[in-house]
Amino acid sequence: MIAKLFGGRMAALLGKEFAQIGRDKRLRISLILPPTLQLLLFGFALNATVDNLRLGIVDFDHSRESRDLIAAMTQSGAFRSAGAFTSAETLGTGISQGKVDAGIVLPVNFSKDLHRGHQVGVQVLLNAMNANTAAIAQGYTQGVLGTWNQVMLKSGSLHARFTQIGAVPRDLRGIVTLHPAFIFNPGLVSSWFVVTGTFGLLLILNGSLVASAAMVKEREAGTVEQLLMTPAGTGEIIVAKIAPLFVLLCGMVLFATTLIKVVFQIPFRGNLVIVFLGAALCVLCGIAIGTFLATFTRTARQAQLMSFFVNPPLSSLSGALTPVEAMPHWMQPLTILNPIRHFGVITRAALLKGSSIDILWPNILALAAITLVLLSLSVWRFRKQLG
Amino acid sequence: MRRILAQARKELIQITRDKLALTLALVLPIALLMLLGSSISLSVTELPLVVQDLDNSAASRSLLEAFRNSLTFHVVAWPVNKPPMEAFTANEARAALIIDRGFGRALARGGDAQAQILIDASDSNTAKLIQGYSSQIVNAWNSTAGGAQRLLPVKALIRLWYNPGRVTKKFYGPGIFVLGLSMFPPLLAALAMSREGEQQTLLQVYVSSIPAHQFLLGKILAFMVIGFAEWVIMLGLLFTYFGLSFAGDPTPFFVASILYFFCVATYGTMIGAAIPSQAAAIQAVALGGFLLVFLLSGLIFPVENIPPGLRWISNFVWGRYYMEIVRDALLEGGGWAAMWFNVLVIGIIGGVFFLLSWRRMRRMQLSI
Incomplete structure (x- = not known):
């Protein structure tokens, strides 16, 4: 059986597909260039850090205390001084024109009130x-204000009313400090x-793009009939079409993993085998989606346009770039059907947290189930078309 | 002028005949705006929180109650003898609150009681939000139940401008609006232009009496009309579903919109003229229309966060300028004083695109 599979027809078909892909320069470029570009761009450009917000300052008091508070605000790293404003109105205009992101207004009598105990x-x-x-x-x-308050209280330079314990007797007199x-x-x-999320995104999106292009090629050139005239069965044709793509895309997985490790220095705390298993399933999933789309189209142009319908829901309902918990509640259950979501959970947990297979098996299982369904669906469509 | 209009009419007729293109032009922008506009958000709610109360006193239970009542967290049961780290690796919690023994006694004595919150920082932004929210909860608890009836010297009176409810979709809605306008009109324009190249119908144009600039303007006009149609539909959605309205003087927005239609339609035409293969043209437009606008124009995160090595590119991304204008018109209301420069830049970039595609057309004419 195996000898028959790999000795004769199957080997010839596989040889043909590999040779065809080997000659396709654009395909080779599209396997390396877009994923690299996307991974780097997404990883560097999508940065949630909030720092260096421009802070406009209105200081009506001009006292030692007010300057001290302003210094505390601008030294925090979250804000940087964007200059002084003369009034609250000009500060407001500054914000509305986008010259500053935030503003602080210190009232007249700021220090006097502090020393008076107000x-x-x-x-x-x-x-x-x-x-x-x-x-x-x-x-x-x-x-910042909380810390400033504490520092001022400890320094003892303020009115005694701030430090004395309140008049209302309570049974709890201390304060809780929270240490994050x-x-x-x-x-x-x-x-x-972002990078651990983008990984799955680019496997599925690029995988489906490459697959649909490869599948539609034969039809565009009109050589499907020739292929059907050979003694090879439809099943063999499909396997021979998918296998080289799978091998090539797995190469892309290795390349992307290296990029993740070298460029973004993400710690690999867990078992890489889980990640690769998930990635292999993801690649198959991408191929399945691409093949499925290709069965509805006749030209490469149509196949690519179809991806505009499929990619937005796939990527936006994935939690790859923004957390799933932030989506509207009715949307969150939909993400369970999304392979990118499961792969995102797997990479994040396995790489960053070192989670093991006995925790991640539901995600692997779900990913495998989705892959199986999509793959059989697309093979069924493909066979129907060939037949 | 007559020739330009005739050319534009021909393009529009061609589009209405192509069902795929028509859905792409009119249905997809709506779907995109609804889907992305509501799914992109960073404001997490109901994060699973593990609680380990080793003190189990009235005080600690009261603090836990405060966490339980918040919208941000929902408390997950977790045995006291199991390390909370396991809840993170098992994806069952995002944070763990640990209250040590002697918590209640320290509070009663009037001293500082300690509590620790462990935060799963694999998602750094959510981690920062958790830090902020949890300290706000503790501060509020200190002043109502704990001993912070002590008068604090300085109190922050925070005013949130333009979006006081911190509604995320009011910020991302206009962003996706711009993304849609940057993607679909140029996509269709590029397809139409590269089709002329692919099917060699461009030769017919050369033998006709229409000069290059009129031919281009006719094409651009057609896709400006498509852009305008999408603009009307999506703006309607922003005003209804996203609950936005004009915040100030909308004239800079109107002027910029017309220039932006020109800019994106010309961009598509330019790509189509440069790449006479539809499949490759689609990819090129996806790069410029989607990737650049999505990543380098401040759609999700501020442009200032991009490392300087990449940030300079965003100065050339047309979507960035239009996005600032749209957000200004719908949220800030800065008007001409704030936005004149952006309007100018969009016009300039559109002009450059036109010159480039015109030169390309001229050169093609000479080479045949």
Whole structure:
């Protein structure tokens, strides 16, 4: 059986497909160039870090304390000074014209009130157009002011009313200090999240593009009939078409993994075998999607245009670039059907957290199931067309 | 002028005949805006939080209650004797709150009580949000239940401008709007132009009396019309589903939109003229229309976050300027004073594209 498979027809068919792909220069380029470019661009350009926000300053008080607070704000790294404004109005115009991202207004009598024992309200204006930046900047601001309060209280230069324990008796008189500790990525490197997500994205998207181009080629050239006239069965033709693509795309997986390790220095804490297993399934999945699309089209142009319909939902419902938890609730269950989502979970958990197979098996299983369904669907369509 | 209009009419007729192209032009922008506009978000809610209360006092339970009541977290049961790290590797929690023994007693004495929050930072942005939210919860608890009835010297009065509810789709909606306009009109334009090259119908144009610039303008006009149609549909969606409205003087937005239609239609035509193969032209447009606009124009994250080695490219990305204008018109309302430069740049980039495609056409004419 095996000798028959690999000795005769099958070997000849495989030889033909490999030779065809070997001669296709554009295919070889499209296997290396776009994935590299995408991985680098996504990894470097999609950076969630919120720092160096331009802070406009309105200081009506001009005292030692007000300058000290401004220094604390601008030294935090989250904000940098974008110059002084004369009034709250000009600051407002500055924000609306996009010259500054945030503003702080220190009132007249700022230091006097502090020494008199009155609480002072400091107005902080944030451009909340970008909700994420605003949420993080809000956290920063409260953190900086909180620390500043503590430092001032400890220094003892303020009015005694701030340090005495309140008049209302309570049974809990202390305060809780929360100590955050960042696990797995203490430097909070943004690219680790994006790159591990993009990996699956580019396997599926490029895989399907390459596959649909390869599948539609024979039809465009009108040589399908010749292939059908040979004694080879449709099953053999399909396997011979898929096998070389699979081998080539697995090469792309190795290349992308190297890139991830060398350029982005992502720690490989877990078992790489799990990642490669997931990647191989992803590649098959991509081929299946591409083959499926190719059966609906007659030309390379149509096949490529079809991908415009499939890629947006595939990529946006994947959690590859933004966390799934941030999607609307009705959308989140849909991601279970998405192979990119499962592969993203696998790479992130295995590479960054060192999770093992006994935790990741549901994702592998789901990925395998999706691959199987898509693959049999596309083979069925393909066979029907050949027959 | 008559010839330009005739050329534009011919293009539009060709598009209405091609069903695939027509859906691409009119249905896909809506689907894209709805799908991406609502799915791209970084505001996480209901993050699973593991709690290990080793103190189990009234005080610690009250603090946990505060975490339980927040929208950001939902508390997951976790045995006290199991290390919380395992919850992270098992993807069952994003953070773990640990309250040590003696927590309640320290609070009652009036001292500082310690609590630790371990945060899974494999997603750094979410980790930062968790840090901010959890400290806000603790601060609020300190001042209501704990001993922070002590008067704090300085209190932050934070005002969130333009998007006080921090609604993410109000920010990403306009971004996807620009992405759609940067993708589909040039895609169709490139297809139409490269088809003329592929099917050699360009020769017919050369033997006709129409000069290169009129031929180009006719084509561009047709795809500007397509762009305008998409603009109307998507703007309608922004005003209804995304709950946006004009924040200030919309005239810079209108002027910039017309220039932007010209810019993207010309970009597509230029690509189509340069690459006389439809399949390759699609890829080139996908690179410029999708990848550059999606990554280098501040759609998801601010342009300032891109490392300087890449950031300079964004100065040439036309979508970036238009995105700033759209967001200004719908959220900030800075008007002409803030946006005149962006309008100018879009016009210049469109002009450059036109010159390039015109030169290309002229050269092709000479070579035949």
